[in-house]
Amino acid sequence: MALLEIKNLHASVAGREILRGIDLVMEAGEVHAIMGPNGSGKSTLAQVLAGRDTYEVTEGEILYDGKNLLELDPEERAREGVFMAFQYPVEIPGISNSYFLRAALNAVRKHRGLEELDAMDFLALAREKLKLLDMDPTFLNRAVNVGFSGGEKKRNEILQMAVLEPRLAILDETDSGLDIDALKIVANGVNAMRAPERAILVVTHYQRLLNYIVPDRVHVLAGGRIVRSGDARLAEELELSGYASLEAEVAA
Amino acid sequence: MKQLEEIRSEAARSFAERGFPTPRQEEWRFTNVAPLAKLNFAPAEEAARGLDEELRAELARLGWGGLRLVFVDGRFAPELSTAKWPRGVTAGPLSGANGTAARHLARYAPYQEHAFVAWNTASFRDGAFVEVAAGTVLEEPVELVYLSTRAGVPVVSHPRSLVVAGRASQLTLIEVYAGRGTDYLSNAVTEIVAAEGAVVDHYKLELEDTGAFHVGTVQVQAARDVNLSTCAISLGGKLVRNEVNSVLQQGASATLNGLYVVSGTQHIDNRTVVDHAEPNGTSFELYKGILDDRASGVFNGKIVVRQPAQKTDAKQTNKNLLLSKEAVINTKPELRIFADDVRCTHGATIGQIDREAIFYLTSRGIGERQARELLTLAFARDILDRVRLEPLRAWLDARLWEKFHDRAG
Ligand SMILES: Nc1ncnc2c1ncn2[C@@H]1O[C@H](COP(=O)(O)OP(=O)(O)O)[C@@H](O)[C@H]1O
Numbered sequence: 001m002a003l004l005e006i007k008n009l010h011a012s013v014a015g016r017e018i019l020r021g022i023d024l025v026m027e028a029g030e031v032h033a034i035m036g037p038n039g040s041g042k043s044t045l046a047q048v049l050a051g052r053d054t055y056e057v058t059e060g061e062i063l064y065d066g067k068n069l070l071e072l073d074p075e076e077r078a079r080e081g082v083f084m085a086f087q088y089p090v091e092i093p094g095i096s097n098s099y100f101l102r103a104a105l106n107a108v109r110k111h112r113g114l115e116e117l118d119a120m121d122f123l124a125l126a127r128e129k130l131k132l133l134d135m136d137p138t139f140l141n142r143a144v145n146v147g148f149s150g151g152e153k154k155r156n157e158i159l160q161m162a163v164l165e166p167r168l169a170i171l172d173e174t175d176s177g178l179d180i181d182a183l184k185i186v187a188n189g190v191n192a193m194r195a196p197e198r199a200i201l202v203v204t205h206y207q208r209l210l211n212y213i214v215p216d217r218v219h220v221l222a223g224g225r226i227v228r229s230g231d232a233r234l235a236e237e238l239e240l241s242g243y244a245s246l247e248a249e250v251a252a
Numbered sequence: 253m254k255q256l257e258e259i260r261s262e263a264a265r266s267f268a269e270r271g272f273p274t275p276r277q278e279e280w281r282f283t284n285v286a287p288l289a290k291l292n293f294a295p296a297e298e299a300a301r302g303l304d305e306e307l308r309a310e311l312a313r314l315g316w317g318g319l320r321l322v323f324v325d326g327r328f329a330p331e332l333s334t335a336k337w338p339r340g341v342t343a344g345p346l347s348g349a350n351g352t353a354a355r356h357l358a359r360y361a362p363y364q365e366h367a368f369v370a371w372n373t374a375s376f377r378d379g380a381f382v383e384v385a386a387g388t389v390l391e392e393p394v395e396l397v398y399l400s401t402r403a404g405v406p407v408v409s410h411p412r413s414l415v416v417a418g419r420a421s422q423l424t425l426i427e428v429y430a431g432r433g434t435d436y437l438s439n440a441v442t443e444i445v446a447a448e449g450a451v452v453d454h455y456k457l458e459l460e461d462t463g464a465f466h467v468g469t470v471q472v473q474a475a476r477d478v479n480l481s482t483c484a485i486s487l488g489g490k491l492v493r494n495e496v497n498s499v500l501q502q503g504a505s506a507t508l509n510g511l512y513v514v515s516g517t518q519h520i521d522n523r524t525v526v527d528h529a530e531p532n533g534t535s536f537e538l539y540k541g542i543l544d545d546r547a548s549g550v551f552n553g554k555i556v557v558r559q560p561a562q563k564t565d566a567k568q569t570n571k572n573l574l575l576s577k578e579a580v581i582n583t584k585p586e587l588r589i590f591a592d593d594v595r596c597t598h599g600a601t602i603g604q605i606d607r608e609a610i611f612y613l614t615s616r617g618i619g620e621r622q623a624r625e626l627l628t629l630a631f632a633r634d635i636l637d638r639v640r641l642e643p644l645r646a647w648l649d650a651r652l653w654e655k656f657h658d659r660a661g
């Protein structure tokens with residue numbers, strides 16, 4: 001059974017249809033990339049998967065591990081192992097990163113029937129993950145994303161993924177705005193998470209990231225539909241031809 | 253110098269003439285004390301019942317490793333109070349106080365203009381007196397605890413405190429107001445006189461029963477180079493008015509913090525006046541409110557910069573978090589600036605819990621209810637962070653967490 005199966009998904013925001021019939025199947029162990037021009041609906045898809053209620057699903061279904069994902073609240077999805085790295089991570093003054101991460105991890109662990117971690121055990125675990133991402137331990141004491149640079153915010157998303165160990169990770173433009181060094185760190189973090197039981201969906205606008213995270217499949221999203229799918233070579237092809245030709249194709 | 257008795261009879265006359273304020277008076281526009289004015293209050297001490305189990309337990313929870321004076325229904329409770337005070341500190345009930353007390357008592361709080369201050373000044377039976385000698389640095393906090401016990405009829409007590417911080421002394425002061433029962437009124441007046449260079453860290457915790465009335469004025473006279481910080485935390489009471497007035501002399505700095513957390517049909521009114529009387533003073537003010545259900549709140553922050561008070565730097569901020577559609581807040585700055593070379597800013601915000609933030613937290617597995625609790629507490633975080641006394645900060649943190657935990661349920 002596929003880990004994720006999206007069938008004919010339609011979604012609207014404020015009465016306007018953004019996703020117009022998406023079909024996508026991901027097996028555990030796979031890494032897929034979704035590419036597409038700005039405004040094509042990449043973030044909409046990512047947010048719908050995470051359970052954002054601003055987007056209304058008007059048609060189609062999403063099966064996660066064979067279960068109807070759309071029936072679950074965002075927190076239930078997260079506890080079941082769905083993780084979405086935000087394109088624009090939210091700043092939360094007054095809550096420290098470590099408190100937030102531990103609360104999240106414990107919610108997930110509790111759901112999985114595992115013992116909750118106390119502050120000490122959590123710190124040990126978090127330190128290890130920080131090292132993996134070349135992040136300073138002081139990150140933990142800072143308020144969630146407050147005063148973080150763009151790159152720090154993206155790394156913080158990857159840190160959360162590393163701590164929560166999801167089964168399905170969706171990374172929404174986690175590469176955007178990163179310099180090459182930060183990009184490599186993020187890519188390393190993602191590659192370290194590749195595992196037979198886990199699927200990773202990398203949403204990106206640029207082919208650059210895919211030099212470091214080589215996907216099993218590449219899908220091109222345009223006008224709310226997947227217009228092409230292929231292997232890693234499709235990304236390179238796109239890099240050469242650009243999205244313009246695709247958009248012309250969609251319009252035609 | 254006027255005798256205290258003279259002041260008190262003037263105050264009695266002032267109260268008799270002016271009666272209770274009405275919403276027609278600008279300063280009371282959003283707080284109608286009619287529900288209180290129509291009650292016939294008996295003096296609390298005559299109806300006193302002594303501490304019940306519940307209050308005893310509460311009293312045990314209040315306490316941050318300090319020295320304390322406890323009053324029950326306006327009466328001094330020596331058995332609950334510190335007997336032996338450290339060197340450099342004189343403290344005890346006003347009824348047994350010294351000449352310093354007589355020199356300062358009732359000289360600052362505005363009994364001529366303020367009905368409740370007048371009422372207190374005319375009526376208080378006893379109160380707390382604390383004097384810290386010049387140069388004395390008092391490490392332990394001093395707690396002034398005013399408890400009201402359950403009475404069958406409406407009762408009023410008039411807590412009265414006088415605190416004198418000598419030249420270059422240092423003091424942490426915590427006023428606590430707590431009680432059990434409905435329709436009691438705690439009408440408090442506190443005068444703090446800080447001499448040159450004194451450092452005063454003041455907290456007022458209003459933890460009255462949600463059936464109670466609380467009206468209080470804290471009047472601070474800050475001499476040259478005083479470093480004053482006050483923090484007014486209001487959690488209880490059905491109708492509460494809190495005033496913190498400070499007069500700053502040359503080079504004095506004041507930090508005024510406040511946090512009010514109300515729900516049900518509670519009404520809380522915070523009024524502050526910072527009077528920059530002389531040059532080079534600074535005031536930094538941050539009041540935050542969290543209002544749920546049909547609770548209502550008022551914030552009125554007045555900054556006066558008198559003509560000689562050049563180079564004053566004053567900043568005032570009021571931020572409110574409304575947790576329900578029915579909750580109401582009226583916020584109003586009031587600036588009276590007579591000097592020209594000053595910096596004076598103010599701002600107020602009213603908002604709801606950020607939906608984006610809720611989604612962010614829930615998308616990581618945190619339940620929606622817990623997410624709301626966390627974000628509510630997070631809103632109060634910067635006030636908590638400013639509480640310098642660590643055990644008090646921890647206590648407040650826990651108390652608020654409990655409160656939001658209950659509310660969100
Ligand atoms: N919350 C929203 N409200 C209104 N329009 C939205 C909202 N989110 C996305 N859209 C619109 O949906 C379209 C797709 O956006 P998005 O999914 O963010 O695209 P991408 O991530 O591919 O750049 C855009 O036209 C965008 O303006």
Ligand SMILES: [Mg+2]
Nearest residue numbers: 042043087173
């Ligand atoms: Mg996007």
